[in-house]
Amino acid sequence: xxxxxxxxxxxxxxxxxxxxxxxxxxxxxxxxxxxxxxxxxxxxxxxxxxxxxxxxxxxxxxxxxxxxxxxxxxxxxxxxxxxxxxxxxxxxxxxxxxxxxxxxxxxxxxxxxxxxxxxxxxxxxxxxxxxxxxxxxxxxxxxxxxxxxxxxxxxxxxxxxxxxxxxxxxxxxxxxxxxxxxxxxxxxxxxxxxxxxxxxxxxxxxxxxxxxxxxxxxxxxxxxxxxxxxxxxxxxxxxxxxxxxxxxxxxxxx
Amino acid sequence: xxxxxxxxxxxxxxxxxxxxxxxxxxxxxxxxxxxxxxxxxxxxxxxxxxxxxxxxxxxxxxxxxxxxxxxxxxxxxxxxxxxxxxxxxxxxxxxxxxxxxxxxxxxxxxxxxxxxxxxxxxxxxxxxxxxxxxxxxxxxxxxxxxxxxxxxxxxxxxxxxxxxxxxxxxxxxxxxxxxxxxxxxxxxxxxxxxxxxxxxxxxxxxxxxxxxxxxxxxxxxxxxxxxxxxxxxxxxxxxxxxxxxxxxxxxxxxxxxxxxxxxxxxxxxxxxxxxxxxxxxxxxxxxxxxxxxxxxxxxxxxxxxxxxxxxxxxxxxxxxxxxxxxxxxxxxxxxxxxxxxxxxxxxxxxxxxxxxxxxxxxxxxxxxxxxxxxxxxxxxxxxxxxxxxxxxxxxxxxxxxxxxxxxxxxxxxxxxxxxxxxxxxxxxxxxxxxxxxxxxxxxxxxxxxxxxxxxxxxxxxxxxxxxx
Numbered sequence: 001x002x003x004x005x006x007x008x009x010x011x012x013x014x015x016x017x018x019x020x021x022x023x024x025x026x027x028x029x030x031x032x033x034x035x036x037x038x039x040x041x042x043x044x045x046x047x048x049x050x051x052x053x054x055x056x057x058x059x060x061x062x063x064x065x066x067x068x069x070x071x072x073x074x075x076x077x078x079x080x081x082x083x084x085x086x087x088x089x090x091x092x093x094x095x096x097x098x099x100x101x102x103x104x105x106x107x108x109x110x111x112x113x114x115x116x117x118x119x120x121x122x123x124x125x126x127x128x129x130x131x132x133x134x135x136x137x138x139x140x141x142x143x144x145x146x147x148x149x150x151x152x153x154x155x156x157x158x159x160x161x162x163x164x165x166x167x168x169x170x171x172x173x174x175x176x177x178x179x180x181x182x183x184x185x186x187x188x189x190x191x192x193x194x195x196x197x198x199x200x201x202x203x204x205x206x207x208x209x210x211x212x213x214x215x216x217x218x219x220x221x222x223x224x225x226x227x228x229x230x231x232x233x234x235x236x237x238x239x240x241x242x243x244x245x246x247x248x249x250x251x252x253x254x
Numbered sequence: 255x256x257x258x259x260x261x262x263x264x265x266x267x268x269x270x271x272x273x274x275x276x277x278x279x280x281x282x283x284x285x286x287x288x289x290x291x292x293x294x295x296x297x298x299x300x301x302x303x304x305x306x307x308x309x310x311x312x313x314x315x316x317x318x319x320x321x322x323x324x325x326x327x328x329x330x331x332x333x334x335x336x337x338x339x340x341x342x343x344x345x346x347x348x349x350x351x352x353x354x355x356x357x358x359x360x361x362x363x364x365x366x367x368x369x370x371x372x373x374x375x376x377x378x379x380x381x382x383x384x385x386x387x388x389x390x391x392x393x394x395x396x397x398x399x400x401x402x403x404x405x406x407x408x409x410x411x412x413x414x415x416x417x418x419x420x421x422x423x424x425x426x427x428x429x430x431x432x433x434x435x436x437x438x439x440x441x442x443x444x445x446x447x448x449x450x451x452x453x454x455x456x457x458x459x460x461x462x463x464x465x466x467x468x469x470x471x472x473x474x475x476x477x478x479x480x481x482x483x484x485x486x487x488x489x490x491x492x493x494x495x496x497x498x499x500x501x502x503x504x505x506x507x508x509x510x511x512x513x514x515x516x517x518x519x520x521x522x523x524x525x526x527x528x529x530x531x532x533x534x535x536x537x538x539x540x541x542x543x544x545x546x547x548x549x550x551x552x553x554x555x556x557x558x559x560x561x562x563x564x565x566x567x568x569x570x571x572x573x574x575x576x577x578x579x580x581x582x583x584x585x586x587x588x589x590x591x592x593x594x595x596x597x598x599x600x601x602x603x604x605x606x607x608x609x610x611x612x613x614x615x616x617x618x619x620x621x622x623x624x625x626x627x628x629x630x631x632x633x634x635x636x637x638x639x640x641x642x643x644x645x646x647x648x649x650x651x652x653x654x655x656x657x658x659x660x661x662x663x664x665x666x667x668x669x670x671x672x673x674x675x676x677x678x679x680x681x682x683x684x685x686x687x688x689x690x691x692x693x694x695x696x697x698x699x700x701x702x703x704x705x706x707x708x709x710x711x712x713x714x715x716x717x718x719x720x721x722x
Contacts, residue, residue, distance in 0.1 A: 050648055072652050080651075088645045088648075091667060091668075103657060105654050
C-alpha cells in the first residue's frame with residue numbers, strides 16, 4: 001500500500017530524514033518509535049503533503065501512485081489520513097459543517113453523489129458512538145477551546161468519519177490520561193479492517209498496550225535503525241533508546 | 255492640483271448657499287437655521303477634511319470632488335411611486351419602511367405618520383413644521399460640527415431625511431427600515447439628515463440601507479443623530495451595496511443617557527468609496543454601547559471606519575469589533591478611539607479590529623487609540639492584519655478540502671463573528687447569504703441593482719415626474 005524508498009527530506013537546508021525505507025501492506029499496523037527530534041513528525045507531514053519540507057531524494061508510492069504528484073487534498077481523498085499531534089483550531093467552522101464538506105468533496109472526487117443531510121447526520125451519530133463521544137462536540141467550532149483530550153478524540157472521530165485506507169497517527173497519545181488513551185485506542189482498533197493500514201507514531205510504549213502493532217520501527221536521526229515485532233517495543237521500554245543506538249553503532253563498526 | 259478641487263468645490267458650495275438660501279432654509283425653524291449658520295461658518299473656516307488631519311490621514315476625499323455635481327434643493331421626488339423602481343428583496347423582513355430618493359423622503363399618503371403606538375415616522379422637513387419644539391430640542395445636539403467638517407457641511411445644507419420620535423415606554427414592534435436610493439441621470443451630491451429620538455425605556459430597531467440604482471457618480475454625505483434617553487434601547491443596522499462610482503460618507507452620532515443600550519452594526523459589502531464615522535457619547539451610568547462592523551472589499555475600493563466612544567459617565571461598557579477581508583488592491587482604514595474621562599470610573603471599554611489581506615497589494619491601516627483619564631477602568635484593544643492561517647489551511651486540505659473551499663470556509667467563519675451579532679433573523683440570514691456569495695465571488699455588485707452593471711446592456715429608468 002505504502003512504499004517509501006531512500007527518502008531524504010530537509011527544511012531550510014537542514015536534513016531531517018536521511019534515507020528512510022518503509023513498506024506498509026494492507027491490514028498491517030506499524031508503530032514508529034523514537035526519541036524527540038528523530039524525524040517522526042516530519043515523516044508524517046511529508047506523507048500527508050505538507051509543503052514546508054523539501055524532498056531531496058527518494059520516492060513514496062501509495063497504491064502504486066507517486067505521492068509527490070498529488071496535492072494534500074488529493075492524498076486525503078485517495079484515503080490518506082493524518083491525525084495531528086497538535087490539531088489546529090479553526091474558529092467559526094463547525095465540525096459538522098467541516099466534515100460534511102470534506103466527505104462531499106471526497107465523494108465528488110470519487111464520482112459519487114453528495115451525501116444528504118439526513119445520511120450525514122446518521123453517519124455522524126453512528127461514528128460518535130463508535131469513538132465514545134457523547135457530548136455536543138460536533139456543534140462546536142473545530143478544536144476551538146477543546147482540551148487536549150477532546151482534540152485527540154476529535155481527530156479519531158474525524159478519522160472514523162472519513163474511513164481512510166491509510167491512517168497515520170502522529171503522537172495521538174501525547175498528553176492523554178489513561179482513560180482518554182483507552183478511548184482513542186479503542187477507536188483505532190474498531191476502525192481496523194483487512195484492507196486498511198495504520199501507522200502509529202509514538203514516543204512511549206504504553207499506547208502499544210492497547211493498539212497492538214504488527215511491526216515496530218525505531219527511527220533515530222532520520223533513519224530507521226531497527227525493526228521488529230511487537231516485542232521490540234517492550235524491549236525498548238526496558239532498555240531505552242540508548243540500547244538501540246549502541247547496538248547500531250556496533251553494527252556499523254562490525 | 256488636488257487642493258484646487260477642494261477649493262473650487264468649497265467655493266461652489268458657498269456660492270450655492272447664497273443663491274439657493276430661500277430653498278435651503280425652506281420651512282426650517284429659526285433654531286435650525288441658527289445651527290445651520292454656525293455650521294456654515296465652520297465649513298467656511300475648515301473646508302473639506304484633508305489628509306493632514308489625523309482621522310482622514312489615509313482617506314483622501316479630494317479626487318472625489320473633481321466632478322461637476324448637480325445639486326437639487328427642491329424636492330422633486332416626493333410622490334414617486336417607489337414600488338415601481340425599487341423593492342427590498344430581503345424576504346421575510348417585515349419592516350415599516352421609509353424611502354429616501356435622491357435625498358428626499360417620498361411617501362404615498364402623508365409626509366409624517368403616527369403609528370398606533372404613538373411613534374412618529376416620516377420626513378424631517380415636515381417635522382420641522384409640525385413638531386418644531388421636538389426638533390429644536392435635539393437637532394444638532396449630537397452632531398459635533400466643530401470637530402467633523404463633513405458633518406458641518408451636512409448641517410449647513412440640511413433639508414430632509416428621516417425623522418423618528420418614539421414616545422417614552424414605547425417598544426416599536428417592527429424594525430423601521432430606511433432605504434436611501436440614489437437614482438439620477440447625472441452626478442449628484444446629496445446630504446440627507448436623519449433625526450431619531452428614542453424616549454425613556456423605549457426601544458427601536460433601525461435598518462438603514464444604501465442603494466444606488468444607476469452607476470453614475472454620486473456623493474452622499476449623511477448625518478444621523480440618535481438620542482437614546484434613559485433606559486432606551488436602540489439597534490442600528492447600516493447596510494450598503496453601492497455601485498463602484500459612489501462615494502458615501504456616513505456619520506452616526508449616538509447620544510446615550512443612563513441605562514441605555516445602543517448597538518450599531520455596519521456592513522459594507524460594496525461601494526467605491528466609503529467612510530463611516532460612528533460617535534457614541536455616553537452621558538450616563540450603566541450604559542452599553544456595542545459597535546460592530548464588517549467590510550468585504552475588492553478591486554480598488556476604499557473603506558474607512560472611524561469610531562469615537564466618549565465615556566463621560568462612570569460604570570458603562572463599550573465594545574468595538576470591526577472585521578474586514580480585503581482582496582485585490584482594496585484599502586481599509588480603521589481608527590477606533592476610546593476616551594475615558596476623569597469621572598468615568600469603572601468603565602469597561604474593549605476594541606478589536608481584525609483584517610485579512612488576500613493579496614500583497616491590499617492594504618489595511620489600523621489605529622487603536624485609547625485616551626484614559628480615570629484610574630479604575632478596564633480597557634483593552636487589539637488589532638491584527640494578516641493572511642489566513644497556513645496551519646489551518648493545511649489541516650483542512652489534509653481532510654480533503656480543496657484550497658478554494660478551505661479558504662472560503664475560513665473567510666465565511668471570520669466574517670460570521672460579526673454577522674452573528676445581527677439579532678433580526680431574516681436580516682441575519684440575508685446578510686449571511688450575501689457574505690457567502692460575496693466571498694464565493696458570486697456577488698460582484700448589488701444584486702438588487704437592475705442595471706446589472708456587469709452586463710453590457712444597462713436598463714434605463716423613467717421616473718414618472720407627471721405626478722409632481
